Amino acid sequence: MYNSKNDNVKSTSGNFASTYSYNKQFKLENGKKIRNLQVAYQTYGKLNANKDNVIWVCHALTANADVFEWWEGLFGENALFNPEEHYIVCANVLGSHYGSTNPLSTNPITGLPYYLSFPQFTIRDLVSAHQLLASHLGIDYIKLLIGGSLGGQQAVEWSISEPNKIENLILIATNAAHSPWGIAFNESQRLAITTDRTFYANQPNGGSKGLKTARSIALLSYRTYSAYGSTQVESVNDKTDNFRSSSYQNYQGEKLINRFNAYSYYYLTKAMDSHNVGRNRKSIADALKLITANTLVIGIENDVLFPLSEQKYLADHILGAEFSALHSDYGHDGFLIETDALTNVIGNFIKESRNKKIIKLQHTA
């Protein structure tokens, strides 16, 4: 149920799924090392002769490398980001069990799964692992790097660490440093997981009841008062129990534990907490100034987890960045759902960028 490792599989939708193995020791930001690092990834389309059609997607907390599945509408055969024009790459993050090395993987030193002995990693480590993959794929230039939420945290870090490699950057519903509010939400979820004593049993479904509660807590930050009001309102006034909202929370928790494990969730939320582009750099604002990509920052108006002020901050500190706010009844998760609005705003940004480039070329000719 947990491992979807595919080795060099060409799927029916024409995409290519594979796993990259790094044969040296992978050094984490905290100095710890992971042997035999695996990075699962999928590609769609072909790298062109100039190697300048790469779209790299960084996924959020519980997604996987199959971006055509979870970002359908923005990515797909007939979408803005399509395999006809682009070479689209999406890799599973370190710590997630959709094919990359994670706490359920076997530790080559002990021959046993890591579980809670897995080393803690940061957003920068997620990026470093994907930079190795990019180099393995012969990609030294990314036409457009895009990510939302935890995916946006990776995209902003990548753009700071390798500014010359990223031409265009799209950051959605994300931030420059994870907020005290966001960390508190994550800690509450981890408290739910660790209250489930099976978490310490080191078994694949350990902590799953706790994870169900964690997802229930998280949903309150991914959705809004009005989303619950419109989708979970009762049609009768005489109920005193068994409300739709309760069943929804239970259903969503069950849905997650059927496809995700508590260990990956625990470590990935800690990685999210670690996000701070200013760490070991002069300041957050100075780090953002290192970005040279043509940048669009998109926020969701009623996102309670990553409020608009965070995207405004990014746009104000990244040189020349544009800012756009979208409305979504969903709140934070709107970045995964409002694909028509995203296609529209990103499509316009790409057109404007092309025009700017033509004008620049005319001036320098």
Ligand SMILES: CC(=O)SCCNC(=O)CCNC(=O)[C@H](O)C(C)(C)COP(=O)(O)OP(=O)(O)OC[C@H]1O[C@@H](n2cnc3c(N)ncnc32)[C@H](O)[C@@H]1OP(=O)(O)O
């Ligand atoms: C292998 C994989 O699955 S890969 C990973 C896929 N997931 C990801 O990539 C992570 C990112 N995606 C997500 O977080 C989510 O899928 C989102 C945000 C995009 C959409 O969330 P959803 O849960 O689909 O939407 P929403 O909140 O409207 O809930 C709808 C679901 O709740 C169910 N539901 C709605 N109200 C109730 C209720 N009162 N009681 C019980 N169930 C309910 C619906 O029947 C529907 O069920 P379904 O998912 O089985 O079709």
Ligand SMILES: N[C@@H](CCO)C(=O)O
């Ligand atoms: N709903 C997203 C997390 C919010 O960014 C996910 O499950 O990946």
